[in-house]
Amino acid sequence: MFSKIYIWLFTAVSHIAFIASGYEMNMTEYFKMPNLYEFDDYDRCLQEFSKSRETYCFVRAEVLPQNNSEAWHAIAEISKYNKHHFDHRHLYFGLCLRWCKDDLAEAGVDVVKELYTGLLTNNTKLNTYVNLFTAEESNRQQYNTILNQCINLKLLPSYGLRAVSMIEYCETNHTVVEMDTWNLIFYAVTFVLILLVAASSLFDFYLKQTPNDKDISKEDHYKSAVAGIGNKLCVSFSITRNWYRLNQEPVGKLGRDLRFLDCFKFFCMFLVVFAHTNWILYEGAISNPQDNERLLHTVAGTLLISGGLITITFFVFSGLLLTINWIALTKQKNELSNMEYVGLFIKFNLFRYLRLTIPYAFVILLSGVYFENPGGPLWRHIVEREQLACRKNWWVNLLYINNYYRNNEKCMLQSWYLASDTFSFIISLLLLMMAHKWPQIRNWLFGCVGGFFYVLPGFIAYFGEYDPFFVPSPQ
DSSP states (O other): OOOHHHHHHHHHHHHHHHHOOOOOOOHHTTTTTSSEHHHHHHHHHHHTTTTTEEEEEEEEEEOHHHHHHHHHHHHHHHOOOOTOOOOEEEEEEEHHHHHOOOOHHOOOOHHHTTTTTOOOOOOHHHHHHHHHOOGGHHHHHHHHHHHHHHHHHHHHHSSSSOEEEEEEEEEEEEEOOOOOOOHHHHHHHHHHHHHHHHHHHHHHHHHHOOOTTTTTTTGGGGGGGSSSSHHHHTTTOOOHHHHHHHSOOOHHHHHHHHHHHHHHHHHHHHHHHHHHHHHHHHSSSOOOOOHHHHHHSSSSHHHHHHHHGHHHHHHHHHHHHHHHHHHHHHHOOOOOOOEEEEHHHHHHHHHHHHHHHHHHHHHHHHTTOOOOOOOOOHHIIIIIIIHHHHHHHHHHHHOOOOTSTTTSSSSSSSGGGHHHHHHHHHHHHHHHHHHHOOOGGGGHHHHHHHHHHHHHHHHHHTTTTOSSSSSOOOO
């Protein structure tokens, strides 16, 4: 009986998957559109005339409606599938200023005057970059007009289209990265950490050679705790000791019982990394966006790009471990006073905050360090955007409110998880304490809270006009 049900279920799912994968893109219409990304040769622009000051600008453009243009009709038709396709109204240009001026000179003064369309100012995503790249304001004032003319010189003859545009940033061949305070702090902190690790490792090795406890052999020295608070602090940065701690077997029955979670963690982490790797395909400049767009019309493609949803599993792990630790604690002492509840609440959150925030702060510090551009025209668009956001909003991340405050200028986009997990931890701990304090209402408490959080996403999706299911779009 059950085998027949499984067979029918498998057949139904396969049929639905086949139907969902049946979209066919009209490639004849597709190639009537301008390329999403059009970049002049970045290296040649900045290196060919190295003795003079050369400028290369990354410009965002938005195509204006042109009802008499076949290219515009293709853009409107293909871009309406916004969950699977790029918005082909939004174009990205890498323009060499010298070549741009040469092209305009060949076009003639009368033609050039008619090319300027205007500035792109009503694009929310672009405005985020404009607000971060404030140092580019002089370049925008100086080059916005001429680069808009160059873009329209490319679009008008070939596609019958015009576009408004805005410079995101410009590069020159004489750019020098200055050693500012942020960079100096990072290098100083890194140097101190290296010294601590070296000194701690040497001190630990010294303790190994001069053991005070004869019951501990030299082979087991790094696996055993040292005596005295001072010695424990001094060996806390020891490479060898920490290596053994990372690889040691779980201690106690509970640790051994929970080892099965490592398997789930591995597969979940694999899917998360795999999904983020696929997202990179949509972040950089690609000459064949149609392949990625067609991929998203398949079930496999949707699963690949949505693999980040498996991150939710880590919330389950976090809640499970918190509950286990709380139960273990209350087994030792079942009756707790109000002050003890307050003390435990502070202790749990303080220890968690310190454990997470110290390494988290170092990664934020690293994310804000300026490096010379080794990666071409999109380096600043991808990397420097995060550098500037981290320099501006580092304190927002350290307070774990980055999902709610200045969330359009996020430092370390992936840190959304830590912020969400922090608030989930606080709420879950409060619920566990309430259930322990008043066991007679425990079932009602968990039932009402579970029902509330079950219904809440529906209200948020409805009144906020969000999609009920998270499906990442290419743009």
